[in-house]
Each structure stands twice: as C-alpha cells, then as structure tokens.
Amino acid sequence: MLIFEHEDKKLNYEQDSVKISDVLKDLKLDGKKVIAANLDGEEFDLSREVSHGGVINAITTDSPEGLEILRHSTAHLMAQAVERLYPGTHFGVGPAIKDGFYYDIDVAGSITEQDLPKIEAEMRKIVGQAEKITREDLPKSEALEFFKTKNDPYKVELISEIDAPTVSLYKQGEYADLCRGPHVPDTSKLHNFKLLSVAGAYWRGSEKNKMLTRIYGTAFATPDELKTYLKRMEEAKLRDHRKLGKDLDLFSLHEEGPGFPFFHPKGVAIMNTLIEFWRREHMKRGYVEIKTPQILDRELWLRSGHWDHYRDNMYLTEIDEKPFAIKPMNCPGSILVYKTQLRSYRDLPMRLAELGIVHRHERSGVLHGLMRVRCFTQDDAHTYIEHSQIRDEVMRIMELDKYVYTQVFGFKYYVELSTRPEDSMGTDEQWQTAEAALREALESTNTPYTVNPGDGAFYGPKIDFHLEDCIGRTWQCGTIQLDFQMPARFDVTYIGEDGAEHTPVLLHRVVFGSIERFLGILIEHYAGAFPYWLAPVQVKIIPVSDKQLDYVNELRDKLMADNLRVEIDTRNEKLGRKIRDAQIQKVPYMLVIGDNEKDNNLVAVRERSKGDLGSMSYEDFLKLLAQEFNPIK
C-alpha cells in the first residue's frame, strides 16, 4: 500500500509500485508545464515507477528546479546532436548552470562558433522526432562495460568513482548518457534554447588534465524568456567597461603594457573623486594614511613569507647587484612603519591606511580590461589590534563596507568566508581561532555568508565581499583578512596594560579592493552615466553660436572657481549636434547659452535624462546642483 500526500490531499494505492505520472494525474497535478516530480525531497522522472509513497509535488518548467531539468535535458539533446554530427566524440560532463548549460566534449578536430548553427539545426531535428527519454538503472559493472564498449573514457572514469552498486543511464534514441536525472519525458519538450559559445575547459577542472571543448548554451521555459535573456546579454555588451572606457575616453590599453592600463584625464577625474570620498570616510573613522615604497629588499619578502608563498606572482629586480622585489602587497611596508616606534596598548587599534600601488604577475590569459590587471591601486589599510578587539574591529569594517556598497553606490553584494588554503603558514590552532573570530563577527551582525573552503590568504582566513555586475558576474572587491602570522614573523609588539610585551593581531582590509577594478565595475553598473558627483564632466556649456563665447567663457570660469568639472563645446556646429554629443558622453548637465541667456544673465539648463529644464539664474542652477546626491560635499 502506497500513500501519497499533496498539501491537504491524500491518495492511496493498493499495488506495490506506481508510475509518477499516474500519481500526478490522480492528484490532478498534471499539466503541460509539468516535467518531473518531487517526492519527499527527491526528484523523479514522470515515467519512473516508485515503490514508496510520500509528499509529492509536480515540478513545472516555470520553477527553478524545472528550469534546471529543462537545461540539463537540453545539454543531453546537444550531446546527441554532436554525436550524430561528429561520430567518435567522447563526452565529459554536461550540467545545467546559472544561466544555461554546457557540455564538455573531446572531439577529433575542432568545433568553432561557426559550427553552432549546424548543431542547433540537428537539435531541432531531434526535437521534431520527439525521442522518448528513458531511464535505466543498472549495476555499475554493466554500465562500465557499456561505456568501455562505447569507448567513452571520461564516463568510465566517472562511473568508477561512483560509490553505489547501481547507476542510472538515460537514453534517447541512439544516444545514452550516464546521468542522475531527472529529465523531461521526451525531446519534443525542448524548444527555447540557443547555443552561445565554445571554450576550452580542463577535464575535471584541473590544469594537469587534458583540455576539452566546452559548448555553452542556454534554455528557457518560454520563447519570451529566452528572448529577454539574449537581449539582456546584448545590453550587457553595450555596458562593457572596455567599450565604454574607450567611448568615454576614460582609459586605454596598449600592447606595450599588457595588463597595465593607461588612464586618461576623465578616468583619473573619476578615480580622484573616488579617492577623495575614500579619504573622507576613512579619516572620519579613525584611520591615518601612510605611503610605502614600490621596491623593497628581497630579505623583507623572505621574512614575510611572500617569497615562499607568492613568488610566482612577484616581479623581481636588482639594485646594486642586490635582489629586490616590486611589492605585490602593502603589508610588510606597513609593518615597518608600525615598528618605527614602541607602541602602547593605548595606540590600538592603530589603523594605517595606504593607497598602495601593487604589481602582481597575472598569467596572460586572465587579463580582462580593468577587472583583472597586473598593476593596481589597493585602498588598503592595516589595523593593529589586541586579541580582544578582533570582533569589534571586523564589525566596524563591515559597517563601512555596507555603507559604501549599498548607500553610496547601490550595489547588491555577497559575503564569503574563506578558510585555510593548502599552501599556508601557521598552526591549525591559530587558523581555527582566526576562522572562529571571523565567523563570530559575521554571525553577530546577522550577515548571510557562504563558506569558500581553502580560499583564504596564505597568512590567514578572510571575509570577501563580492559585488554583482550588470550581467550577474560577481567581482571580489572588499576583503577583511585576519593575520596572526606577519606580526609574529616581524616581531611586531605593543606594551600592554600589564607592562609586558604583546603581539598584536593584524587586520588587512580593502573596501574598493582595487580602484581600477572598482572603476570598471562602476562603468558597467552605471552604463557610463556616472552620477553627478562622480561624472568626469559635470557640466557642459553649449553656446548656440560663437556670438556668446565671451559670456560662456565667463560662466566656465565661475563654475571652475566653484570646483566643478566643466567643459565648453566651442566647435562650429549646430546646437542639436552639440547636445547630441554631450548626451552621448553622458554629461549630467548641459547649459545651453544663446542670446536670450546672454542678454538676461541666465543659463538654460538641460539635464541628461529629464531634458530641457528651462532658463534660470546662475545661482538657481547652483542650488539645483546642491540638491544632487554628493557624499563628499
């Protein structure tokens, strides 16, 4: 006897086993959108026979679970098409992912993006054939035999590692795949998919293994959702900071300096404004600022542990035949500053901030506009504290991060706790204490976080703050790292209340992370339309003709004297043209100056999104600007 429950409904069957689709039908849970079911937390195909009852729910394509199944089935569909078109292809793994799916394959020759339409066409053919997707449970040994015969070494490897007596196979037509399932009942359920790109991916994610070909695609429940997604990707492309950086004349990249961006006047204007804001917030919060050298004796890096744990990322040089290194981090320099005096417990927490330029050797393939570079400015600070101050200091920093990310910039962000990596220094006990301290700070502030095991710095665990960009990618910005190692290695001390010497705890932290990366994220976040306080050009003055040049120059001088970033468009162009160009440059305010304004001592204000605001006096315009959000006012 089997008993199924759904909400307040109950259903009994006399027989020993029953088909999921029958149960759903009897519960009136069937429908066009239903592709699988959830029974006591486990997902089942509609065609599965079950011999136990429980709480049952239908899985529809408009739920996250349903979408995942849909995408997973589409991955299989793609694999089947690939196998038809490229016989002899070996298959790796093909899961559903955040915005779609992929399949890793080992194909003789190569597949390029030009081949995708062909594969897609074959997929549609299989959809038309409405191939039934069937599940088969079989002993591991049989499955192994099956894939050995099929000459699919990757599947053989996967099965050998499965720790269960039986495995499941999913078949559709001539295609069979090792898979946990569930899947849609047949291939005709798959319509709204698109293959997107081809890339390389190491087998099982290890660079020691062979590189396979990965085909990315996406699938949605409805054509509209697919269209919306593709449109969003198009729009994201338009926001790409590399394109906007060029169009808005913010920065450039050159072959002569791979990974070393060149910043133009407008890019620097934004960065300087960010830095001004940063200084203001930090001075308010009890930080003091230092500056330490770019190049330091190798001895220092040996002592800090960087030589042992970070050498591959360091640029080396020589001065007077002595080895030196270009700094990849600011901590050792900060420590030397701390140690210039005998410190008292009364000096703690001592918050030494530094806008430190660091160089790190990044492998050529990872460079990406401003997001991933080889030289960047960290908005760093090293805080020296007593053990008892860890929690409070971490919470103070988290508060600052929250203010900056959400209040000032309006970002969504995610918090991650990264624990001890393989290549690290210190004792297990030190790491446990440090990790526990960070956890405590997260928990006592009710901050939701995920744990990223083994991703800490080599000297301590860390809390990372990831900001989400316009296409849902996340970038690590802020970090708070707890360090018991450096202070000990450098004999950093303070005199306690008890008159004895103690070793302080060192907190490394950044808010923006890298000024360069943060600028990149902001460009995409705002799509180049920077808010008034950050805009590289805040006001563009546009004379209607060159008869107003004198008045316009006078206006510019006044605005500049009021510390505004202002430009005049003196080109011999029509008004419409000058406005268009200022709009394209996303300047927040335009002042249109014709005879009317000149004769009556007025300015005609145009705001980039609201349009013409009419004429007003200069003073009224300043009042208007004063109402704009401005955290450094």
Place this chain on the structure above:
RNA sequence: GCCGGUGUGGCUCAGUGGCAGAGCAGCGCACUCGUAAUGCGCAGGUCAACGGUUCAAAUCCGUUCACCGGCUCCA
C-alpha cells in the same frame, strides 16, 4: 599558462592571391544656428610583428605578440 577565435586609418567595419576601401571622428571652407547628427572639400594605413610559399600576399603557411570567449588562477 591552456583551448578556440580575432588582429585592415583615431573608432566601427568591407576587402580571401593581381593598384588598400567606406562611414564616423579629425583638419579646412561656407553657414551664425535654440534642445539628439548642416553642407562641401582635404588629409590620414609598413593591412599586429617577423619569417616563408608565389611572377605577385592584407589574403596561403609558420613563429611571436596583443586582444576576445572560456578554463585554471585572483583584488
């Protein structure tokens, strides 16, 4: 670093073995203009670099570099 792709004027791109092109931007001239592109003209390229094949290479082959999409790695 690895896999795949791409590299033509400041920008966006056409040109697939036979004289290097277009639009925009720039410069000059005319128009002196009222809220998203005025017209006419001029100038601008070692076709990423190096090597090879060929009577002839932007085009075919090789090497290197950079960039793009990913993987691995990271702020």
